[in-house]
Amino acid sequence: MPDFDCSRIRNFCIIAHIDHGKSTLADRLLELTGTVTRREMRDQLLDDMELERERGITIKARAVAMYYEHEGTRYELNLIDTPGHVDFQYEVSRSLLCCEGALLLVDAFQGVEAQTVANAYLAMEHELHIIPVINKIDLKHARIEEVLEEMHQSLGIDPDDVVKVSAKTGLGVPDLLRAVIDRVPSPKGDPTGPLQAMVFDSHYDDYRGAITYVRVMNGRIEPGQKIRFLKGGTNHEVLELGQFRPRPVRCDSLGTGEVGYLVCNIKSLDLVHIGDTVSTAHHPAQPLPGYRVPKRMVYCGLYPADGQDFDELREELTKLSINDPSFEFVPETSEALGFGFRCGFLGLLHMEIIQQRLEQEADLDLVQTAPNVTYEITTKNGEVLEIHRPQEVPDTGSIDEFRQPIVRVNIIVPTESIGPVMTLCQDRRGEPKGNEYLSPSRAMVTYELPLAEVIYDLHDKLKSITRGYGTMDYELIGYAPADLVRLDILVNGKRVDALSFICHRGDSDRRGRQVVKKLKSEIDRHMFEVAVQAAIGSRVIARETVPAMRKNVTAKCYGGDITRKRKLWAKQREGKKRMKSVGNVDIPQKAFLAVLDTGEKK
Numbered sequence: 001m002p003d004f005d006c007s008r009i010r011n012f013c014i015i016a017h018i019d020h021g022k023s024t025l026a027d028r029l030l031e032l033t034g035t036v037t038r039r040e041m042r043d044q045l046l047d048d049m050e051l052e053r054e055r056g057i058t059i060k061a062r063a064v065a066m067y068y069e070h071e072g073t074r075y076e077l078n079l080i081d082t083p084g085h086v087d088f089q090y091e092v093s094r095s096l097l098c099c100e101g102a103l104l105l106v107d108a109f110q111g112v113e114a115q116t117v118a119n120a121y122l123a124m125e126h127e128l129h130i131i132p133v134i135n136k137i138d139l140k141h142a143r144i145e146e147v148l149e150e151m152h153q154s155l156g157i158d159p160d161d162v163v164k165v166s167a168k169t170g171l172g173v174p175d176l177l178r179a180v181i182d183r184v185p186s187p188k189g190d191p192t193g194p195l196q197a198m199v200f201d202s203h204y205d206d207y208r209g210a211i212t213y214v215r216v217m218n219g220r221i222e223p224g225q226k227i228r229f230l231k232g233g234t235n236h237e238v239l240e241l242g243q244f245r246p247r248p249v250r251c252d253s254l255g256t257g258e259v260g261y262l263v264c265n266i267k268s269l270d271l272v273h274i275g276d277t278v279s280t281a282h283h284p285a286q287p288l289p290g291y292r293v294p295k296r297m298v299y300c301g302l303y304p305a306d307g308q309d310f311d312e313l314r315e316e317l318t319k320l321s322i323n324d325p326s327f328e329f330v331p332e333t334s335e336a337l338g339f340g341f342r343c344g345f346l347g348l349l350h351m352e353i354i355q356q357r358l359e360q361e362a363d364l365d366l367v368q369t370a371p372n373v374t375y376e377i378t379t380k381n382g383e384v385l386e387i388h389r390p391q392e393v394p395d396t397g398s399i400d401e402f403r404q405p406i407v408r409v410n411i412i413v414p415t416e417s418i419g420p421v422m423t424l425c426q427d428r429r430g431e432p433k434g435n436e437y438l439s440p441s442r443a444m445v446t447y448e449l450p451l452a453e454v455i456y457d458l459h460d461k462l463k464s465i466t467r468g469y470g471t472m473d474y475e476l477i478g479y480a481p482a483d484l485v486r487l488d489i490l491v492n493g494k495r496v497d498a499l500s501f502i503c504h505r506g507d508s509d510r511r512g513r514q515v516v517k518k519l520k521s522e523i524d525r526h527m528f529e530v531a532v533q534a535a536i537g538s539r540v541i542a543r544e545t546v547p548a549m550r551k552n553v554t555a556k557c558y559g560g561d562i563t564r565k566r567k568l569w570a571k572q573r574e575g576k577k578r579m580k581s582v583g584n585v586d587i588p589q590k591a592f593l594a595v596l597d598t599g600e601k602k
Helices: 022-032 050-055 086-096 114-125 144-155 173-183 307-323 348-361 415-427 451-465 505-522 562-582
Strands: 009-016 062-070 073-081 101-107 129-135 196-205 209-218 226-229 234-237 240-244 248-250 259-263 277-280 298-304 328-334 338-345 366-368 375-379 384-387 399-414 431-439 442-450 471-481 484-491 501-504 530-536 539-546
Touching: 009 022, 009 086, 009 114, 009 173, 022 062, 022 073, 022 101, 022 173, 062 173, 062 240, 062 259, 073 173, 086 114, 086 196, 101 114, 101 144, 101 173, 114 129, 114 144, 114 399, 114 471, 129 144, 129 173, 144 431, 196 307, 298 307, 298 328, 298 348, 307 328, 307 338, 307 348, 338 348, 348 366, 399 415, 399 451, 415 431, 415 442, 415 451, 442 451, 451 471, 484 505, 501 505, 505 530, 505 539
Parallel strands: 009 073, 009 101, 101 129
Antiparallel strands: 062 073, 196 209, 196 277, 209 259, 226 234, 226 277, 240 248, 240 259, 298 338, 298 366, 328 338, 375 384, 375 399, 399 442, 399 471, 431 442, 484 501, 484 530, 530 539
16 A cells, blocks of 8 residues: 555546446446456446346446556556446436546447436536546447537537547557546545545345445545444444455555445444545544435336345345435235235336345245336315325315426437427427537437326337437426326226326327236136226226137037926026136236336327
8 A cells, every 4th residue: 555645646536328338338447457457357347236237237336446647656546437327316416426537438439318417517616627438439430520529510529639549459548547636636625624424335245244435535534433323322342344346355554535445344234324424533524525315216116026035125225225215115005916015116127126135135935016206295274285195196086286397308319300309209299499510410309298298108109210329318307297197907896006107188088098908828727707997086998808718618518408408507697607706817017017018109
């Protein structure tokens, strides 16, 4: 460990749209600085979660400390590799708060995309020094000059400031490292002041408890020191300190500006809060401004397929919430599914990732209900209700105003796709807010749309009509009144609460018909007829019937009087009726997602 000096530290992160090469660039930086030997190296080294490698995306931000010698001085470079998908924006915002600089990465062929713009503005909000980088310059079809113009047009970036690299071949990466050292400011904290460290992440280890990731803003941490988590109000002794290189490596201390981890043998999962401030136990300093609590916009129910796994599911959700505090969960009961949890997520991909992590890492078999967004209802007596699930919607007579979340969507598309994209947004009750041409071949279309219309299938339809070249990013701007209704699904005359959903009244007939038609194909045939109905209140708007499995009871009748056959048919009808009154209908898991997958949007 070199003599401690703040001026030799550079903290920076890599931000970009999904699949622009962040993880590959991180690999080259690790190789060039000698942090990882060529024998240890593998592609996307920092994406160490099985799910990340399987899907080819970054889900969790990763911190790694690198040492690099430049002009005779040894520098400590703390890199945080961030996700690129809009659903993991909270991971990006937490990383930015721990850095002084950001590498804004843009693909030399794809150019400026929606999340590029969103992340750039986020870095500007945090007053980070941005180093613009064009990646993949080795591609034969790279559009370097056009992309430079797009960056200048959309973000006001001077083309002379852009560093051109190829993360795959390593071309230009040494120049980028020098740019980080020359352009990113060193940390501004006070090394001799009272201890202030920001908790920016954590994960749970079965043997050592919660492992807390910190960025030291002021002061110094050493093993054996008594520290205090100011938000949690608890005191602990530091048992181990270390840095990620990229594996955890113990160190003697963490000084101002450094990024690392600390172990305090914290076994109670509710004592660690992301955004908390760590200070000394005897003379605690003032808490740092923490992170803005993320707004969960998509909710769904997660239920164990076997009711006996309820406690195990609760334990796994608690552990996961330490690692990813951007989702929340509360217990709930469903008549159809029993005991489970209502979970809130930042988006549909976030929901899918959490479910897969529970199933793969904890080996749980789950039933998931169809997702829905958060609504607001003003009742006749002036009370404002926040609605996270359709069952919470009160009777129509007591509703004064039903409000839905509205998001501003920025869509970057090829110019020839502007017409179809505008039609797509207007079909979803979108309001146009302007168009901007980034280059002769690319434009940014801005619309305000109901969030419910965005999360269901807008992204898939956008990729379809732009042949994969369209990208989008959205941010919540508020709530607006709308003519909304709760659509109930009745199976065999009983309302299945897990299948209810909220939609616009103008869409209710079409959505109702599509859902019952889809459910008819998903629900297996029983020994009795099963009626599947869609209803608004007491008014049934659509019905499909799953026919009964029939047995030919007259097969044994050879000739003879027809009355014999009629008696057997009447006896069969009575049996079916009796069976229907006491029988249960088994609804498979994929039927609960049928309310989403209802074919083309008209």
